[in-house]
Amino acid sequence: MAKIYTDNEVSLDPLKGKRIAVVGYGIQGRAQALNLRDSGLDVIVGARKGSSYDLAKREGFDVFPIGEAVSRADVILYLLPDMVQPEVWGEVERNLRDGSTLDFAHGFTIHYGLIRPKETVDIVMVAPKAPGAAVREEFLRGRGVPALVAVHRDATGEAKARALALAKGIGATRAGVIETTFKEETETDLIGEQLVLVGGLMELITKGWETLVEMGYQPEVAYFEALNEAKLIMDLIWRYGMKGMLERVSVTARYGGLTVGNKVIDEEVKRKMRTYAERVVSGEFTKEWLKFYKEGNIEELMKRIGEHKIEETGRKIREIIFREP
Numbered sequence: 001m002a003k004i005y006t007d008n009e010v011s012l013d014p015l016k017g018k019r020i021a022v023v024g025y026g027i028q029g030r031a032q033a034l035n036l037r038d039s040g041l042d043v044i045v046g047a048r049k050g051s052s053y054d055l056a057k058r059e060g061f062d063v064f065p066i067g068e069a070v071s072r073a074d075v076i077l078y079l080l081p082d083m084v085q086p087e088v089w090g091e092v093e094r095n096l097r098d099g100s101t102l103d104f105a106h107g108f109t110i111h112y113g114l115i116r117p118k119e120t121v122d123i124v125m126v127a128p129k130a131p132g133a134a135v136r137e138e139f140l141r142g143r144g145v146p147a148l149v150a151v152h153r154d155a156t157g158e159a160k161a162r163a164l165a166l167a168k169g170i171g172a173t174r175a176g177v178i179e180t181t182f183k184e185e186t187e188t189d190l191i192g193e194q195l196v197l198v199g200g201l202m203e204l205i206t207k208g209w210e211t212l213v214e215m216g217y218q219p220e221v222a223y224f225e226a227l228n229e230a231k232l233i234m235d236l237i238w239r240y241g242m243k244g245m246l247e248r249v250s251v252t253a254r255y256g257g258l259t260v261g262n263k264v265i266d267e268e269v270k271r272k273m274r275t276y277a278e279r280v281v282s283g284e285f286t287k288e289w290l291k292f293y294k295e296g297n298i299e300e301l302m303k304r305i306g307e308h309k310i311e312e313t314g315r316k317i318r319e320i321i322f323r324e325p
């Protein structure tokens with residue numbers, strides 16, 4: 001069983017008296033900066049001029065150009081998009097102080113050698129296993145989201161203590177933090193988001209919805225069934241596990257789910273999962289993603305699902321379900 005660090009085992013002391021620069025005030029940057037500040041730590045933000053810069057200012061942070069923020073900090077959270085990190089790296093590297101700690105929320109650029117920090121800085125990772133919105137929302141509820149921590153290089157002799165303190169500062173030790181490596185976090189995160197969390201879920205839901213609609217059922221009924229209720233069932237699995245969920249749905253659903261589910265998501269699906277997982281480990285996915293990032297257009301890819309009929313149905317339903325009271 002992996003060692004899971006929890007709140008009472010971890011101290012913020014390694015970060016006391018240290019200035020933290022959060023570079024990038026986006027999905028993770030904003031959530032982590034707000035949580036760290038609420039935890040009583042000294043936080044500044046590094047951002048380019050634009051909407052994130054303006055938001056960070058509005059939310060009370062001292063905001064600096066990225067290089068200047070880095071030069072002022074002892075601990076730097078490098079929270080730009082993975083593919084952007086190498087492009088901005090020069091401005092960061094020129095301003096990194098010896099003995100500082102460089103933190104990542106995903107191991108991608110270090111694991112694949114896209115950036116190579118100088119020997120005099122720590123390289124650590126605190127990777128929330130959740131979207132940024134949940135990192136903030138759970139923190140405000142007095143809870144936290146689990147995270148992974150890793151030390152790629154310990155130049156200061158304090159790298160792990162600082163990483164665990166960062167995990168505590170964003171609230172992750174309230175849930176639990178597992179120590180890993182940059183390799184394990186990077187590969188499991190890429191595999192998990194492709195096979196299950198993003199790719200797998202989108203396709204399972206849309207193909208379930210399409211099946212119902214093509215059989216002549218109302219799209220809205222199909223949406224309630226295949227998407228809206230999926231979240232509620234997932235909540236049960238999240239809180240009570242698979243068996244706990246089964247104990248909280250009808251006996252008919254229990255039987256149907258247990259006897260049909262594994263015929264739809266069968267061994268052939270699992271074989272394909274393994275194929276695409278190996279593609280991550282071999283580096284083939286990253287090579288393809290690097291090429292697409294340079295030559296392709298992610299917005300074009302987004303259009304494919306954004307224009308899917310389920311989205312049209314969903315927009316209408318969400319306007320009603322989430323209407324202001």
Ligand SMILES: NC(=O)C1=CN([C@@H]2O[C@H](COP(=O)(O)OP(=O)(O)OC[C@H]3O[C@@H](n4cnc5c(N)ncnc54)[C@H](OP(=O)(O)O)[C@@H]3O)[C@@H](O)[C@H]2O)C=CC1
Pocket residue numbers: 024025026027028029047048049050051052053078079080081082084087088104105106127128129130131132133
């Ligand atoms: N999204 C998530 O929930 C999770 C993300 N992560 C990891 O966290 C890290 C940050 O990702 P995420 O928060 O999604 O990033 P975002 O896509 O939210 O972008 C973060 C910020 O980067 C800024 N930015 C984009 N391009 C540039 C540029 N060329 N120069 C300067 N600033 C730029 C944007 O500011 P502007 O407003 O100026 O465009 C934006 O605010 C990544 O390593 C990611 O893998 C890990 C777990 C979950």
Ligand SMILES: CC(=O)[C@](C)(O)C(=O)O
Pocket residue numbers: 128129130131132189193197198
């Ligand atoms: C939210 C999360 O952890 C993801 C899906 O891996 C990501 O956004 O990179």
